[in-house]
Amino acid sequence: MPDxxxxxxxxxxxxxxxxxxxxxxxxxxVAGELADAITREDIRSQIEAGNIKVHPKKGNxxxxxxxxxxxxxxxxxxxxxxxxxxxxARTPKKELWMTKIRALRRKLxxxxxxxxxxRHTYRMLYRKxxxxxxxxxxxxxxxxxxxxxxxxx
Numbered sequence: 001m002p003d004x005x006x007x008x009x010x011x012x013x014x015x016x017x018x019x020x021x022x023x024x025x026x027x028x029x030v031a032g033e034l035a036d037a038i039t040r041e042d043i044r045s046q047i048e049a050g051n052i053k054v055h056p057k058k059g060n061x062x063x064x065x066x067x068x069x070x071x072x073x074x075x076x077x078x079x080x081x082x083x084x085x086x087x088x089a090r091t092p093k094k095e096l097w098m099t100k101i102r103a104l105r106r107k108l109x110x111x112x113x114x115x116x117x118x119r120h121t122y123r124m125l126y127r128k129x130x131x132x133x134x135x136x137x138x139x140x141x142x143x144x145x146x147x148x149x150x151x152x153x
Contacts, residue, residue, distance in 0.1 A: 002035040007052070010043045015054045025051040100136065104129040107137045111144075121149050 004024050012019045024034060030051050037046050046052045071077050083090065108129065112122040125140070134140040144150060 002031060004034060007034060007037055007043060007046075010040055011047065011052045011054075014040060014043055014047065015052075017054045021055045021057070023053045023055055101129065103137050104134055104140055107140060116150055117144070118151055121151075125149075 008019050008022050008024065011022045011024070015022065034046060034051060037043055043052065068077065105126070108117075108122055108126055111117045112119060117125070125144070128134065129140070134143065
């Protein structure tokens with residue numbers, strides 16, 4: 001069987017693909033015809049005849065990635081052996097603060113609107129939250145209960 005290096009190169013150029021993706025018909029009856037095809041026009045006619053084709057592109061499967069991502073979303077595969085970068089690099093301090101303060105303010109607003117606390121207590125607790133007095137909404141609730149700040153009807 002003849003060496004189709006030139007034909008492969010020309011076909012790759014015509015098909016806008018790499019040389020490795022070019023398929024040339026291995027049939028010995030067509031081999032002579034293909035060996036004679038040395039111009040781009042000849043190659044184009046062979047492509048039309050179906051003697052030269054291009055293999056489809058191969059992609060990378062994302063199945064394994066999706067499984068891993070689902071486990072990470074659940075909280076697995078995040079141990080010390082998988083971590084690069086310190087705590088503050090993985091989630092910046094500012095981002096932690098923003099998450100916490102938004103949760104606290106949401107909780108305070110909810111307590112005020114449901115009239116569990118009055119507006120003066122709301123203001124006082126709001127300022128304390130801004131000052132970083134509460135670690136979490138649970139800590140805020142514990143503080144309110146301990147100080148007896150809930151409105152009594």
